[in-house]
Amino acid sequence: MKKEILRFSDVTLIYHTPREETVAAQHLTFSVSEGEFVAIIGPSGCGKTTLLSLAAGLLRPSAGQVERVGNCGYMLQRDELFPWRTIEKNIYLPLEIMKEDDASHRQRARDLAVKYGLGDFLASYPSQLSGGMRQRAALIRTLAPDPDLLLLDEPFSALDYQTRLNVTEDVSEIIRSEGKTAVLITHDISEAVSLADRILVLSKRPAHVAYAHELDFGEIKNPLKRREESGFSRWFEILWRELNV
C-alpha cells in the first residue's frame, strides 16, 4: 500500500454570503496516494475549484477533515507569470516566498527549467514567450520548491486546441518523469481520460464523489497514445453518461 498524500474524510463545506448559505460539498471522501495522477471531473458549478482550495489549505472545511502530507504546488488556468519578472525570476518566486531562496534551491529550479527546454528563455520576459511555453514555465515554477502534491486547476483550458494538446503532452511527461503526485481538476472528459490513473466523478452540489474509476490503460501514460486506444472512447462514453445523470 502506497503512502497517502491527501485525504478528505467526510468533508462538508458551507459558503456564506449575506443573502444565503450554500452547501458546496457534503460527505466528500477520497484519498490520493503517492505517485498517483488523479483527475476530478464534475458538472459545472459543482465546486471543483473549492475542492482544490480545501486541498491547498486555503479554505477550512466546515466539518470533516482534510489531511495532507508535505507541501503542495498550485497551477491555475492562466500561467499567472509576473510580467515584470524574467522567466528565471518567476521560477524563483515560490522559493522567495518559502524563504528557501538559496544557491542550492535556485540551482535545482534552474536545472529543472533547463531540463525541460526553458534554458534559452531564462532571461526573457513572459510576454516574449508563446502561450504553451508560458504554461510550461508556470509548471516549472510550481515544481521549483519540490512539492509533494500538484494541484492543477484546469491548467489547459485557456489555451487553443493545438497548443493544448502539446502542453498536455508536456505537462504529463514532466509530471510523470519527476514522479509527482497530481490532482487535476477539469471539465474536459477526454483530457481527464488521456492524463489520469484514476478519475473521480463529482455529483452536482453539494458535491460528493459519485463515481470512481481506475483507468485500464496499463503502461500507456502518453496522452496522445491514449487517445488512439480503443478504450478511450469507451471511457469517454461512461464518464459522459455519469456526468449527465
Place this chain on the structure above:
Amino acid sequence: MKNRQTKQVSGEHLAYLRRRRHHGILVWTLRVGLLALLLGLWELVTATGWVDPFIMSSPSRIAQTIASLYNDGSLFYHIGVTLWETLAGFAIAVILGYGIALALWWSDLLRETLEPYIVVLNALPKIALGPLIIVWFGTGSRAILFMTVLVGIIVAIMHMLSAFIATDKNKQLLLRSMGASKLQMLTKLVIPSSLPSFISMLKVNVGMAWIGSIMGEYIVSKAGLGYLIVYGGQVFKLDLVMSATAILCLLAAGMYFLVVLLEKILVKNTE
C-alpha cells in the same frame, strides 16, 4: 530580443519605415508651425493696433517683460519660490498619499472606517479652506505648501488605493497557495503590479501640485509666479500676467516630461 542588424529587411518594409518617419516629421512641423502662426498672428494684430496690446499683451512685450525681470534679478527668484513650493508639495503629497493608501490596503477595517471621510475631503473644494490656512499657517510659504499637499494627497490616496485593490485575484491566490504572508503579498505582487498606476498618479499629481501652489499664491503670497499673476492683474500689467503664465506653461510641461521620462525607465514589462 532585438537583432535588427542581422535581420534582412524587404523593400516594402523600408518604404513602410520611411512613411512612418515622414509622418512623424510632418506632425512635428505642423505642431511648431501652429505655435509660430498663433504667435505671429498675436504679434500682428497687436502691432497694427487692431487689438489693444495693453489688454492683450503681445509676444514681443512678453519677451521684454521676461528680459527686464531677468535683468533686475527677480525672474529666477519668483520661479524658484513657486518651483520649490510645487516640488516640495508634490513630493510630500505623493509620499504621504502612497503611505496612507498602503495602510488602507493593509487594514480593511481602517479603509471602511475612513472611506466616507476621504470621499468628503475629495469632493470639498480645497480653496474653501483658504481662510483657515492663513490663520493656521500665516502668510508665508508654509501656507502655500500646505495647500499644495492638500490638493494632491487625496488624489494620490484614492488613485493608489484603487490600484492596490485591483491587484489580480488569481495572482493573489497563487501567492497564498505558496503560503505568502501579507507583507510578501505587498512587496512581491501589490507594489510591483501597481507601478503603472503609480506613474499615472504622478502624472495627475503634477497638475494637482501646480493647481495647489498657484492657488495658494493667489490666496497668500509675497513672491512666486502666482503672486506675479495676481499682482499683474491688480495693477493692470497684463504683460506681467502673460509672462508669468507663459513661464508656468513651460515649467508644468517640463515637470510632466520628467515623469514621462521616469515612466520610460521604470515601466518596461507590464504587458
